[in-house]
Amino acid sequence: MTPNINLFSPVQLGPYTLLNRIVMAPLTRNRAGIRNTPGLLNATYYEQRVSAGLIVTEATQVSPQGVGYPNTPGIHSQEQIACWRLVTDAIHARGGHIFLQLWHAGRISHPSLQLEGELPVAPSAIAPKGEIMTSEGLQPFVTPRSLEIEEISGIVEQFRLAAKNAMDAGFDGVEIHSATGYLLDQFIQDNSNQRTDKYGGSIENRVRLLLEVTEAVTSIWDRDRTGIRLSPNSTYNDMYDSDPVATFSYIARALNDLDVAYLHIVEPIVENDVPFYDNESGLRVSSFRKIFKGTLISGGGYDRAKGDAILAKGDADLISYGRLFIANPDLPERFAKNARLNKPDPSTFYGGGEVGYIDYPSLEEVLSI
Numbered sequence: 163m164t165p166n167i168n169l170f171s172p173v174q175l176g177p178y179t180l181l182n183r184i185v186m187a188p189l190t191r192n193r194a195g196i197r198n199t200p201g202l203l204n205a206t207y208y209e210q211r212v213s214a215g216l217i218v219t220e221a222t223q224v225s226p227q228g229v230g231y232p233n234t235p236g237i238h239s240q241e242q243i244a245c246w247r248l249v250t251d252a253i254h255a256r257g258g259h260i261f262l263q264l265w266h267a268g269r270i271s272h273p274s275l276q277l278e279g280e281l282p283v284a285p286s287a288i289a290p291k292g293e294i295m296t297s298e299g300l301q302p303f304v305t306p307r308s309l310e311i312e313e314i315s316g317i318v319e320q321f322r323l324a325a326k327n328a329m330d331a332g333f334d335g336v337e338i339h340s341a342t343g344y345l346l347d348q349f350i351q352d353n354s355n356q357r358t359d360k361y362g363g364s365i366e367n368r369v370r371l372l373l374e375v376t377e378a379v380t381s382i383w384d385r386d387r388t389g390i391r392l393s394p395n396s397t398y399n400d401m402y403d404s405d406p407v408a409t410f411s412y413i414a415r416a417l418n419d420l421d422v423a424y425l426h427i428v429e430p431i432v433e434n435d436v437p438f439y440d441n442e443s444g445l446r447v448s449s450f451r452k453i454f455k456g457t458l459i460s461g462g463g464y465d466r467a468k469g470d471a472i473l474a475k476g477d478a479d480l481i482s483y484g485r486l487f488i489a490n491p492d493l494p495e496r497f498a499k500n501a502r503l504n505k506p507d508p509s510t511f512y513g514g515g516e517v518g519y520i521d522y523p524s525l526e527e528v529l530s531i
């Protein structure tokens with residue numbers, strides 16, 4: 163127990179002293195411009211939320227092949243690097259810290275989003291159930307193309323180059339997206355990975371790509387500026403594993419050896435006592451505390467009281483907030499003052515312009531009305 167620790171306790175994250183333990187979670191908002199570039203609108207959005215101890219950007223594709231949805235940003239071109247500078251300069255001018263989330267969507271894509279209409283890639287040619295949002299609206303998922311073993315080193319290189327580009331764009335660190343059913347998670351979990359080569363079968367083999375990507379990224383960034391995101395309880399994007407406790411415990415032990423900055427765990431979201439997604443594996447952030455020796459971030463439907471409680475128990479070191487940060491650009495101030503929170507509008511979560519993006523009122527604006 164660490165009863166004196168709460169959301170407003172400073173914390174050391176690698177070389178950075180964070181003024182609070184409130185993390186802005188990575189949030190896909192589908193508001194990148196042409197050629198998947200962020201712009202002034204995105205810079206304003208992130209700058210409004212600079213009071214977070216740490217900001218983790220929306221998922222950002224490491225290559226054109228990695229795109230999963232329309233109007234999401236990339237980090238694979240010189241134009242994208244220059245445009246992300248608008249964001250990092252704005253954050254640093256206000257004394258904030260921001261990590262870029264590195265992302266390859268894998269099978270969670272569609273030929274209409276791929277160069278020359280190619281099939282999305284995956285560990286195995288297994289289509290997820292459901293539909294995906296494209297520029298032409300919702301369409302059924304297609305059966306992806308299974309990556310040839312000779313291609314996998316190219317995936318690792320995509321992450322390495324993207325990590326270098328993130329450094330050139332002025333970020334403070336990177337988070338490797340290995341959660342919620344995207345490519346690295348697809349390799350990890352055995353419902354989506356049925357390979358018979360060194361990247362499939364055993365847990366060790368299925369985790370191999372994540373560890374190779376982590377080694378590549380940490381050849382660019384110091385280990386204490388590289389985080390990993392996992393979702394051991396998520397069934398989102400048609401994911402599950404036959405033995406998630408064994409699989410994700412193995413990952414946590416392996417990441418100890420790599421000495422990464424943090425492990426970011428997506429917890430089951432519960433609304434009105436009903437799990438939003440949960441494979442009932444029993445793996446919570448408290449389970450990882452028993453295994454992982456580094457910094458733990460937990461996210462999943464927290465309010466202030468629940469965040470403070472898990473920090474006081476010592477089960478996590480920082481708490482990430484998603485939808486509350488969408489609607490409350492000054493969330494730390496509102497928490498500190500126990501002020502009323504703006505309600506998020508789900509109809510404006512994905513796509514559009516300023517409405518539902520940068521027009522949520524600050525507490526100061528609300529009180530002045």
